Amino acid sequence: MDKHIVSPNPHIHAPVSTRSLMLDVIIALCPAVVVSFLFYGWSEVMIMAVSIVSCVLLEWAITKWMLKAPSTVGDLSAVVTAILLAMNLPPVTPWWVVVIGAAVAIAVAKMSFGGIGQNIFNPAITGRVFLLLSFPAIMTDWTLPQGFINPHLDAFSGATLLGQVNILGAAQADKLVGLQTLWHNIGGSAGEISAIALLAGWLYLVVRKVIRPWITLSIFATVAVIAAIFHLADPESFTGPLFNLLTGGVILGACFMATDYVTSPMSNLGGVIFGFGIGLIVMMIRYFGSYPEGMSFAILIMNMAVPLLNMAFHQRKFGRK
Amino acid sequence: MSKITFKIGGVHPDDSKLSRGCAIEVLPLPETVYVSMAQHLGAPAKPIVAVGDKVKAGQLIAEAGGFISAVVHSPVSGTVKAIAPRADLAGRPVMHVEIAVEGDEWADGIDLSDTLVTEIPDDRAAMLKKIQDCGVVGLGGATFPTHVKLNPAPGSVAECLILNGAECEPYLTSDFRILLERTKEIIVGAAIMQKVLGGCRTVIAIEENKPEAIKAVSDALKELPYKIEVLPLKKKYPQGGEKQLIAAVMGREVGSGALPISVGAVVQNVATSLAVYEAVQKNKPLLTNVLTVTGDCLPVEKQHNYLFRIGVPLSFIAEYAGGIPEGAAKLISGGPMMGRAIANLDATTVKGSSSILYLSEAATKRNAQTACIRCGRCSQACPMGLEPHLLYRLYEAGDYDGLEANAVQDCIECGCCLYSCPAYVPLLDQIRQAKGAVLGIIRARAAAAKAAAEAAKSNESKNQ
Structure with a gap:
């Protein structure tokens, strides 16, 4: 034995x-x-x-x-x-x-x-x-290197879409975002190119139950709602929801950085609030800050709130209110 | 696809029901049986035989040791050789009655025929007494005396009797086999309990990975005159847990520390139902049960479902089934999620014995613990909605107030947390310790409060 x-x-x-x-x-x-x-x-x-x-x-x-x-x-x-x-x-x-x-x-x-x-x-x-x-x-050196395939090197080579907002104005910049941006968005860092590729990876993680979708969805929803409100109020000064979702680091950040286990809240509700905070901060930086993009700052700032969110929000226990 | 299941947590281990095709075989009798006096929840039974006494199968050999306790009968005919402590599964000494087997003579009044008796007596109290006198206990794992469960305290009403045929533990197939082979007897047993409880809604709940059992039960129900439903459940562990099963079937949650009857539920295992049938209709005490010999390192042709006499040593069964397989790293009594590792194979079978499970090293190896990555998988897996990672850290920190506030006492020890942990943090190992400590604190506090109240009362009477 x-x-x-x-x-x-x-x-x-x-x-x-x-x-x-x-x-x-x-x-x-x-x-x-x-x-x-x-x-x-x-x-x-x-x-x-x-x-x-x-x-x-x-x-x-x-x-x-x-x-x-x-x-x-x-x-x-x-x-x-x-x-x-x-x-x-x-x-x-x-x-x-x-x-x-x-x-x-x-x-x-x-x-x-x-x-x-x-x-x-x-x-x-x-x-x-x-x-x-x-x-x-x-x-912020957005020079385009030589790629393996020839992308559209037309309108905005060498600067990010978010960087265009201050040059062209919100209304013009908005027009640069269309369905093709979903597939590839030239200019910016490697993680800003393809929304489709990032979302496919995120979906893989959600389906495999590696991550829960709530943080990501909360960020997307917050960004979309805030952008919609400002854009409707003043389309000349504020870019719209589609522009803000598809440009910069929102998708990469929401799908892969904000969902990092260690630095995000444990509970679903905590995650939703965490995502709301990120969405709010990134939009405030984009609209009113001195940087064109604020996804990194938004995530780092909300990282600091995680211990508090973990203390405040717990999942529902069986048989208890 | 059934969508009916409990809502909070749960995991989906591979069901590994390798022995599902093995029909129940009758295990022969060994030369000696060892009948444990502690094979039910509650006070141990007290032996009423003496060394040298001749006993018959089905003869009472021990009386109940308290209100929550159960009587014990001799599973064989023969001579009482000893009444002495003997090592149980974990190696702890427990009082046993040792009986040398001589022939197979049964006590008078026991109907050994397999004629189905469908007519249920009218006297509820008499049926309850019969269940008690036959030593029937819950065979789903907790071995709680059945007559206590079927006799709710005055004021509480049974609204639903749930027959637990979930068998959510991987590997185990004994409930599945009796659902297939003893279908009608189980249904009559359910109808008896339904009548004892006053005719409440009665549901036989079976996970849908056992479609043959679901079909057998629904076919049999059509031929029988009772008002009983069969309810297929979505496969999810630990659905056979009492609180989870009630949540799945009734959509109600039994509160912390409360009994199922507080939400109008009574849960009985299908094997218990069979025992109730035999007790009431056949006057046959609980002295047999079905046990699965299985494992990932045992070829299917060497796997068995045995009808065994309670008191046969596990080693006899293992030997009869062909010995311990070469690749076995761990021997388990019960399922791989909640069963107990066998430290002593010479231990005897008890009323609640459900398996001898052989797991290979590959199947049972626990990797070295690494750092918690705060993924929250343990919290998502916990069917009680607890946060195991938090309880683990609170226990490491010695924070018993924090543990109680975070409901460590609600833990059902199902193992989902540790099963799901990618870092192999020994969550349940520590939480079990924490739960024991907190339950001790709660009991001590209750005792102190009671003592204080009594002291205040006696002071008051002195002052008058």
């Missing part, structure tokens, strides 16, 4: 692990990554490679030499952070800037708080915002 295990129930386990969940996120990001490679070519491939290698090596080195703990790179969370960081950078970002971004994301935002599960801020966004504040020129 002594060769048999005696331990408490449950005696079986679901086929799920941190690694399998992270792998699902990576699979979900693949369509958008492939699209970014097609449109931005070797330049984007290089950024992605540098980001992944830097993030993974850094986490490995920190656990081995600084924390003297078992390596956690096998859980693939560093790879997810790396892909998201790369997708948040302009397609011509120099390699050393990518490395600095990776260092801030992994060393500062993630590992210094205790590694996976402990960080307050989304690591990839923290890395990006650090770069935006430190290297504003590089981080």
Whole structure:
């Protein structure tokens, strides 16, 4: 008998692990990554490679030499952070800037708080915002690199749609967004190209029950409603709902960054409020702030509210009001 | 596709009902049986036989040890060899009556024929007494004495009797087999309980991964004169949990610490229904049950559903079925979600024994614990709506007020949290400890309040 295990129930386990969940996120990001490679070519491939290698090596080195703990790179969370960081950078970002971004994301935002599960801020966004504040020129250099396929290089090569608002005015900028923007939206970071590719990945995660849809839907709804209200009141000054949903980092942020397990609320209601906060802040920054885009700031600010949302909102318990 | 199920939480493990095709076989008798005195919820039974006594199968050998307790009968004929403590499943000493088997002679008055008796007596009190005298207990896992459950306290009314045929635990097939092979007896048993409870709505609830059982029951119901429904349920674990089953069937939630009757529900397992039938219609005490020998490392041709006499050692059954398979890493009594690991295979079978389950290392291995990633999967899986990750952290922090406020005492220990955790955090292991501690605190507080009230009362009377 002594060769048999005696331990408490449950005696079986679901086929799920941190690694399998992270792998699902990576699979979900693949369509958008492939699209970014097609449109931005070797330049984007290089950024992605540098980001992944830097993030993974850094986490490995920190656990081995600084924390003297078992390596956690096998859980693939560093790879997810790396892909998201790369997708948040302009397609011509120099390699050393990518490395600095990776260092801030992994060393500062993630590992210094205790590694996976402990960080307050989304690591990839923290890395990006650090770069935006430190290297504003590089981080807004929207020169288009040579892609593998020839995209429409007509109206607005070299600047993001959001950047056009101040130049063309809201009413003109609004006209630049149409159904083709859903498929590809040239100008901006890799993660801003294809709404369809991002949404397909998000849908994969929702169907596989890797994430719940409420945070994302709440952000979309908030952005759409606020944009609709302002746009109806004054179409000359404020861009409309479709423009605000399809441009900039709203889709990437709502689908893949705001839904990060560690830095989002646990309860559904908390998630909806979290999403509302992000939607509200991003629209206020876009309409009234000095930056053309505010998705990163919106997520980081709401990350700070997560502990409070977790304390305030709990799921309904069985047999209790 | 049935949409009827409970609403909060739940998981979907592969049902692995490998032994579903194995018809029930009668297990032969061993040379010696060991009848446990603690095979029901509540006070242990008290032996009323002495060493050297000759007993017959079905003869009373132990009386109830309290209000919540049950009598025990000899499962065999033979001689009482010893009345002594013996190690149970977990290796703890429990009083057993050891009987050397001699032939198979039954006590008088027991109808051993398999003629179906469909006519139900009119005397409800007499039926209840018969159920009590035959030692019938709930066979779904909790082994709560059935006569107590069927006799609600004055003022509470049974609105719905639910026959639990969910068998939501993977691997187990004993309920499925009796639903197929003893269909009509189970239905008559249900009708008896329905009558005892005063004729309430009666539902036989079966998960839809057992379509043959659903068909067998609905066909049989057409031939019988009772007002009983069969209700297919969507497959979801832990649907066979009492509170979850009531929520699924009636849409009502039993409150924290409350009994099912508080929402008008009485739940009985289908195997219990069979025992009730045998007790009332055949005068046959509860001394047999059906047990599944199964596992992922056991070839299907070596799997069995056995009709066994209660008191046969597990090791005898394992040996008879061909021995412990090579690849078995863990032996379990019960299902893989809520069953108990067998530390002592020489332990005896009890009324509630439902399986010997052999799991391979691949099926049962727990990976090393890694950091919680706050994914919330445990909270989504919890059928009680608790937040296991939070309870785990509160317990680590020693915050018992926080644990009570977050309802750790409501935990049903179904295992959904740990089953779903991608980081293999030992959630249930710790929550079980936390629950025990908090229940202790709640009991102590209640006792202190009672003592204070009595002290105040006696002071008052002194002052007068």
